[in-house]
Amino acid sequence: MNQALNLVDPGPGPLAWPREPAHAQDGWHSRVEAIMGTVIRVELWCEDAAQAYIAMAAVVDEMHRIDRRMSPHKPDSELSRINRDAAAQPVRISAEMFALLARAQHFSALSGGAFDITYASAGQLYDYRAGLSPDEASLAAARGLIGWQGLLLDAATRSVRFARPGMRIDLGGFAKGHAVDQGIDILRRHGIAHAMVSAGGDSHVLGDRRGRPWTIGVRDPRRAGEVVAVLPLQDTAISTSGDYERYFERDGVRHHHLIDPTTGRSARGVQSVTILADDGLTSEALSKCVFVMGPERGLRFIETQPGVDAVVVDADGRLHYSSGLLNPAGGGVQ
Numbered sequence: 001m002n003q004a005l006n007l008v009d010p011g012p013g014p015l016a017w018p019r020e021p022a023h024a025q026d027g028w029h030s031r032v033e034a035i036m037g038t039v040i041r042v043e044l045w046c047e048d049a050a051q052a053y054i055a056m057a058a059v060v061d062e063m064h065r066i067d068r069r070m071s072p073h074k075p076d077s078e079l080s081r082i083n084r085d086a087a088a089q090p091v092r093i094s095a096e097m098f099a100l101l102a103r104a105q106h107f108s109a110l111s112g113g114a115f116d117i118t119y120a121s122a123g124q125l126y127d128y129r130a131g132l133s134p135d136e137a138s139l140a141a142a143r144g145l146i147g148w149q150g151l152l153l154d155a156a157t158r159s160v161r162f163a164r165p166g167m168r169i170d171l172g173g174f175a176k177g178h179a180v181d182q183g184i185d186i187l188r189r190h191g192i193a194h195a196m197v198s199a200g201g202d203s204h205v206l207g208d209r210r211g212r213p214w215t216i217g218v219r220d221p222r223r224a225g226e227v228v229a230v231l232p233l234q235d236t237a238i239s240t241s242g243d244y245e246r247y248f249e250r251d252g253v254r255h256h257h258l259i260d261p262t263t264g265r266s267a268r269g270v271q272s273v274t275i276l277a278d279d280g281l282t283s284e285a286l287s288k289c290v291f292v293m294g295p296e297r298g299l300r301f302i303e304t305q306p307g308v309d310a311v312v313v314d315a316d317g318r319l320h321y322s323s324g325l326l327n328p329a330g331g332g333v334q
Contacts, residue, residue, distance in 0.1 A: 038200035122264030177284030
């Protein structure tokens with residue numbers, strides 16, 4: 001990736017977006033929607049306002065389609081059908097879902113299990129709004145159901161089966177990354193050359209901002225409205241996973257939604273991880289991997305991944321970053 005890291009604080013403001021507002025009159029257009037349990041934003045440049053509107057509407061429609069298919073909260077979604085039926089029998093699934101599950105298996109093997117979508121067996125036991133966590137007995141039973149090797153894919157029948165009753169999967173680890181990638185592909189097909197699509201902590205930028213890079217801020221995990229780093233980017237996906245997204249605190253311990261599959265509990269050692277990669281599916285999945293691995297092991301892991309960079313804020317608020325962000329001669333932007 002080799003993007004240059006700028007540690008100058010640009011001041012408060014939106015953390016994943018340029019500070020300049022979008023103006024339809026100078027060719028910039030934007031649309032914001034609430035989909036997939038998060039804020040979806042599309043910003044693009046197009047001289048033709050009608051073409052811009054059609055392109056943004058197509059992206060929003062795609063986000064709704066992905067939400068209908070992959071939401072764990074919709075009983076008629078494809079994901080819910082898998083969770084309901086796959087322990088009893090193989091479930092034939094769409095080509096899109098099969099490809100995503102295969103990529104999930106790839107990231108699980110690559111990370112030694114730090115990424116594991118079967119964490120949902122434990123994840124479902126937490127209620128962050130109500131401040132509820134499972135007791136030891138329930139958590140121990142759930143841990144016995146976690147294990148990506150128990151997610152059995154059959155390419156010949158394009159089906160999935162669970163090895164053990166009670167297993168569950170959740171695509172929260174990279175469905176939004178997939179969604180922003182799909183959004184960028186749609187904009188390309190509509191002839192758009194300069195754009196950003198964002199879904200919560202996941203963004204994908206297309207081109208630049210017509211002669212200058214997109215400026216992406218990495219949020220300070222403990223001080224709302226402030227950033228710890230600024231990244232100038234183009235044609236890049238960026239994902240941030242933080243312990244401030246969904247959490248509650250009890251007895252001085254923060255219980256958050258980024259679960260370590262080996263323990264069934266919130267991963268420790270990191271406050272946030274930001275990953276830069278060529279696509280959002282990779283950046284989101286690797287952000288979860290590094291969060292679970294911790295700063296030292298996680299950064300060693302990232303250094304083995306071509307075209308990937310990372311910014312990590314550890315449990316003490318210290319900033320760590322991969323070597324590619326310190327090498328502007330390799331193609332980064334100052």
